[in-house]
Amino acid sequence: MLLASSQFDELRLDRMSRSFGTVNALKDISLTIRKGEFIALLGPSGCGKSTALNCLAGLLATTGGSIYLDDRRLDQLKPEDRGFGMVFQNYALFPHMTVKANVGFGLKMRGMAKAEAARRVDEALALVRLETQGNKLPGQLSGGQQQRVAIARAIVIEPPLVLMDEPLSNLDAKLRLEMRAEIRRIHNQLGATTVYVTHDQDEALSLADRIVVLRDGTIRQMGSPRDLYENPDHLDVAEFMGYRNRLAGTLVDRDGARGTVDVGGVKLSGTVRGDIATGGSAIVVARSDDITVTDSKANALAATVETIEYRGREYVGTARKADSAEVVFHAARPVSVGNPVSLSVDAGRTLIFPA
């Protein structure tokens, strides 16, 4: 029956909304998740991503719209009747139960026969590589191990959907990378449909098949990691995807998708996103690695170096322009703080948004 319940084609959110009083925490979220997909809900804190996850889990009632698993409507069901698995931010392991009992909790609630449940628990523990820790209490495990138990607990019930609420945010940097790979590996092995909430774009980019960027409770943009990284539709998505430099100016020339912006006398060209007429104000965004130190003064941004850091193969610095805008750049050789510098912007990967 459980395996049968995992046989589905798609999970459909139809204009799912949630308001708190007059505040719309989530507004008309429509999204279709195909079986086996790994979806990341990405956004800054307060964007509604955790609200969306809790609405999916049934921990929070929706105030509008509906959720369908194929033809079955889920949004009126209690959390325990939805049959999902969930990994919580602070793991939420039951401190009074052994690792095995924690993992087997969902199976026990479903009334599965003990022998069968024990077999599945062992399998799940093997999958997260905790075979030897089964009889310990969660308090005796390290943070990373607790996280694995939480994952095992969520997947052992073979749910149609696994929900993950910033599962890596409590781990230190090194462990976070390890667990990221681990989650990817488990996903590849089981193909469990997953909705993963995070505010870390690296995590979303490396894990997800599809990223949904949320902002102010609405979907801002949705697409493959590569799509979002290279072609953000909105200024804020671009910023979230690592376009750290914003340079304001006027659009002086437009030719189809290409445009040229005058930024304080320097002409920067790039791909135009959105509606801007020639003569309108525009914002040029560029990644720090697309702004490099140049020797020629022609068509380069003039700025004064404020900080410079060695990052292994190259240097990353910040410089301030005369109009006090800050520019983050890369340099192959060190430049001295306080000295003027000329910076060139790679036109191929620069984006132009309406101001």
Place this chain on the structure above:
Amino acid sequence: MADPQPSLRQRLALRGIDGVTLLALPAILFVLAVFIYPFAYGLLLSFEPKEGGALANYQRFFSDPFLYRTIATTLWLAIPVTVISLALAVPIALRVRLMTRQRLLTTILVLPVTLGTVLVAEGLLNYLGPQGWFSRTLMLFGVIEHPLKLTNNYWGVFASLIITGFPFTFLLTLSYVTGIDPALEHAAATHGAGAWQRFRHVFLPLLAPGLAISACLSFVQAFAVFPSAILLGAPAGPTRVISIAAYQAAFEQYDYSMASAIAMIMAAVQMVIVVAILAFRNLFYRGSTAGGKG
């Protein structure tokens, strides 16, 4: 020349004893003098009866029904009060935990605890009395025809113990309930546990140690019932509790030896019940009620 051996002062400091530690000394001596010494003195005094051998007081207590029945009388009050307080406190605390504005309710409930048993007894004499509002209201709704007799008997004392005991147990239970990470309930629900299963498999085992402490404290308080048993009860009969027997021995018969013996028996009964509850508690998980690293 420097002493190669560390001085006594240094060695003591290494074990955590220095000037700061000595600040605890006055309080320790005080409690030893006014709590431990009187208790020990009372214990010894109880073996030096006015007449008879060392155990004469205890023999007299356990052979005189007027005395030994006080234990049953007191238990008959304290155990139901403890069980009822706890049985009401748990579901209510689980519900109140969800309230955003608990303060008003908890403030109201702390009133009877601070007002104390004498005032509650005084108030109940009027309220539960034959002309009091309680019986009047029941008669108004036609539940009863004649006023209930609720004062100067078992029920008056019972009511006063509930009025002071339930809020105490409730506030204590609430502090344990709110200590449980709400994410644990969410985790249980998303993995398929219904409301009863969440209580049975998650809340109850995590609460058990706290509930044991609540049960001990509310039992011990109820067992020591004194002013309300006299004012609201029938101190010569059905509510002649053990503290009345001890008080009468000390301040009416001036038999301090016998009074001490009764006080020791009172302490022993309390200890037996507390030990039993705590032994039961040890069957459960004891530890953090958080769901993981914070």
Place this chain on the structure above:
Amino acid sequence: MIRDTTIGAKLWITAVWAVVIFFVLNLAAMIVAVILSSFGTRWLGTWLPAGFTDRWYFAAWSEFQLHDVLIVTFQIAFIVVALSGLLGVTAAYALARRDFPGKKLVMLLFLLPLLVPPITFGIPLATVLYQAGVGGTFWGVVIANLVPTVPFVILVMIPFIEQIDPKIEAAARVFGANTFKLFIHVLLPMLVPGILAALLLVLVRTVGMFELTFLTAGPTSQTLVVALYYSVFASGVRAVQSIDAMAVIYMITTLVWLLIALRFVNPTQIVARAKQAPAQQ
């Protein structure tokens, strides 16, 4: 929160609230009945008194010599507050900052007077106090009341002191403060909220402490709650209304301090603070 809209769940929630409302209503009615009665002229066999008057307060004031009783009550309460503050805070500081052999035993020593009910240890304590010649005197009552309040202050203050970073004290010492100056200029100002809360609760406890005062007080060292007990005990002698008037005065003297204390602490802490300690051992 997890939403449950089944009929069973709704019935259950309704039942839970019904019990709470029933309890609070009875509690409120009991208190209101005392207050009404204290202002009533004659109240026999009716819902409300026949008329209202304030004369019972004057009657109670003179009959029970409340002037003297109140003075004694507050003298005892404030001395108990001062002494338990002095003994308790210093001991709490030592216990919060130092680990020494036998510390667990010392903690148990401070826990016991709070766990053992006053009537149980009060009888041997009164016996000893009478033999020492302080039984029935003002100071006997003070000493008896200190037995639970000193440990109470200690157990309330330990977690409060522990949460103050010892590095702050280290910093004060580095910049030249000796122990006394450290205490006056650094620790005390930081501890004031905790001390205030603890001492207000001691005040409430002492004003309301019946058993220990009852067992050790003589005619001139009675506090209000003991006087109230005696007047209820001999209730045939005086008018019920004047006893009720005294009860109202007692309520006010307790509740004023309680309300002030509640500005600093949560109601659950009043019962829970000292009681959580055993669970941690």
